[in-house]
Amino acid sequence: MADLAWWQMTLIGLLFVWGGFVRSGLGFGGAVLTLPFLLMVYNAPLVYLPIISVHLLFFSGLTIVQAHVRARGTARSDPGTVNWPFLRYALALMLVPKLIGVAGVLTLPASVVSSFIFVVVGVYAVSYILQRPFKSNSRRVDAGLLMLGGYVSGTSLIAAPLVVPVAASRVARHELRDTLFVLWFVLVAIKLAAFAWTGVDLQWQQHLWLLPCAAIGHVLGLRFHAYTLRADTAVFFRVLGVGLLAVSLVGLARMTSQLLH
Numbered sequence: 001m002a003d004l005a006w007w008q009m010t011l012i013g014l015l016f017v018w019g020g021f022v023r024s025g026l027g028f029g030g031a032v033l034t035l036p037f038l039l040m041v042y043n044a045p046l047v048y049l050p051i052i053s054v055h056l057l058f059f060s061g062l063t064i065v066q067a068h069v070r071a072r073g074t075a076r077s078d079p080g081t082v083n084w085p086f087l088r089y090a091l092a093l094m095l096v097p098k099l100i101g102v103a104g105v106l107t108l109p110a111s112v113v114s115s116f117i118f119v120v121v122g123v124y125a126v127s128y129i130l131q132r133p134f135k136s137n138s139r140r141v142d143a144g145l146l147m148l149g150g151y152v153s154g155t156s157l158i159a160a161p162l163v164v165p166v167a168a169s170r171v172a173r174h175e176l177r178d179t180l181f182v183l184w185f186v187l188v189a190i191k192l193a194a195f196a197w198t199g200v201d202l203q204w205q206q207h208l209w210l211l212p213c214a215a216i217g218h219v220l221g222l223r224f225h226a227y228t229l230r231a232d233t234a235v236f237f238r239v240l241g242v243g244l245l246a247v248s249l250v251g252l253a254r255m256t257s258q259l260l261h
Helices: 006-026 035-041 045-073 084-103 110-129 139-155 160-170 173-197 204-230 233-260
Strands: none
Touching (some): 045 173, 045 204, 110 233, 139 173
């Protein structure tokens, strides 16, 4: 990245501000809603992915610690903002497929996996925007989505489209973001360890200026998240639906451009 023009560096910095905002505001989508635009500026996925992974670990860990401190300062009857039973349920289903994806033991056609993901995301997103949240009412379907999400997160950093709809139907809205942060922390830590094991450059020098950029977005996202929690349930689900629909549209656009080229 040292050889990039000033305008490229400026755009990359602004995009990391955007990614930090999305990540802390919604609890998901920081990678999928930022990476396509980053690649337009400088097409080097293995430069960005380690940086995004470290940022996710840092800010999710920071948010979890802050939530824990707040919970300790309130009444003991306060249940907190992390749904631990759901986390145990999700991780039990996702860890093995995650490791399979990381190790490359099983390789599914990318077009098949991506198409399925974005169709599922589209259904959930539209239902949330129309204020008719779709629920599978099937433990098998939910388990299947989480297992596929684990596999996809092993091959990339994009598990949110499959995991968020399941979590949103099982977790209270005030717990959703922080619960997802704990889940992403575990999954991304495994992916980052795989990067280090295979000798991928983790771009530590670039963190010196990109981490502050992401921090600005993180603070703005925290304020946005607080607003959505103060708003009524309909507003929360519309915001969630718009976020998921944006993820779906960006994903479909990337798939289409890859097919055309």
